Amino acid sequence: MGVAATILKTPNRRIAAVALVVFVLDQVTKYFVLQFLGKGQERVIIDGFFKFVHWGNTGAAWSMFRGHNELLAIIALVALLVLFLSRHHFESGTLVGQLAFGLIFGGIAGNLTDRLMPSRLEVIDFIYFYLRQRDGSEIGFPAFNVADSGICVGVALVFWVTWKSERTDVKPAESVKS
Numbered sequence: 001m002g003v004a005a006t007i008l009k010t011p012n013r014r015i016a017a018v019a020l021v022v023f024v025l026d027q028v029t030k031y032f033v034l035q036f037l038g039k040g041q042e043r044v045i046i047d048g049f050f051k052f053v054h055w056g057n058t059g060a061a062w063s064m065f066r067g068h069n070e071l072l073a074i075i076a077l078v079a080l081l082v083l084f085l086s087r088h089h090f091e092s093g094t095l096v097g098q099l100a101f102g103l104i105f106g107g108i109a110g111n112l113t114d115r116l117m118p119s120r121l122e123v124i125d126f127i128y129f130y131l132r133q134r135d136g137s138e139i140g141f142p143a144f145n146v147a148d149s150g151i152c153v154g155v156a157l158v159f160w161v162t163w164k165s166e167r168t169d170v171k172p173a174e175s176v177k178s
Contacts, residue, residue, distance in 0.1 A: 011098050015087060018102025019109065026110030026146040033126040048132040053144050056122035062142045069122060073115040077110050081109070099159050103154030110147030123147075 037043060037054035044051045059066035083105055089097075114123045120156030123145070124174050 007125070007145040012087065014098045015102045015105065018099055019106035021145065022103055022106025022150040023109050023113075026107070026150070027113065029126070029146050030110075030113070030114065035122055037126070042128075050131065051128050051130070052126050053128045053143050055121075055125045055128075057125050057143075058122045061148070069115050071134060073112060076112040076115065080108055080112070096157055100154040100157035100161065103150040105154075107150030107152075107154065109146040112146070112151070114147075115174065 008015055033052070037052065039054055042053045047081075057066070058069040060072055065072065072089050084103065086102060088121050100167060111123045114120045125143035125145050127146070127149075128140055128143040130138045132138055134143065
């Protein structure tokens with residue numbers, strides 16, 4: 001049996017492998033942002049549409065609850081614990097469910113690391129899509145990172161798997177014979 005087959009042999013290992021990949025990608029990309037962009041600095045990639053930024057976020061999604069980094073770190077720790085304890089729902093499920101769980105777990109761990117790392121104490125966001133208006137101002141989607149992407153894609157997959165399983169559980173009504 002190969003190394004990959006051994007690592008991915010059980011559902012728990014598959015979940016952990018996906019989480020580790022998301023976590024490492026998240027931390028490596030944030031490392032490069034910290035190395036090549038000063039705080040608040042921006043690098044335009046496609047003018048009027050996409051740029052890399054170095055923005056800190058002490059809040060949650062879309063900077064809600066800004067300034068509550070410690071509380072959000074506690075919430076993330078509780079979320080990781082709940083996910084860990086509820087992983088059995090994904091172990092016997094599909095590979096898609098395990099992928100979703102791993103994406104969410106890795107994303108939460110990536111952003112939690114930012115919140116707890118003494119050199120940061122905030123989540124590093126660096127992917128920014130925007131449109132430039134005629135007056136020169138920008139309308140943009142909130143900046144995000146790899147961890148945020150993992151969480152969002154993972155949650156979307158959970159909804160999809162749940163919806164799909166509920167649709168297959170519904171039995172068509174038997175036709176009434178007249």
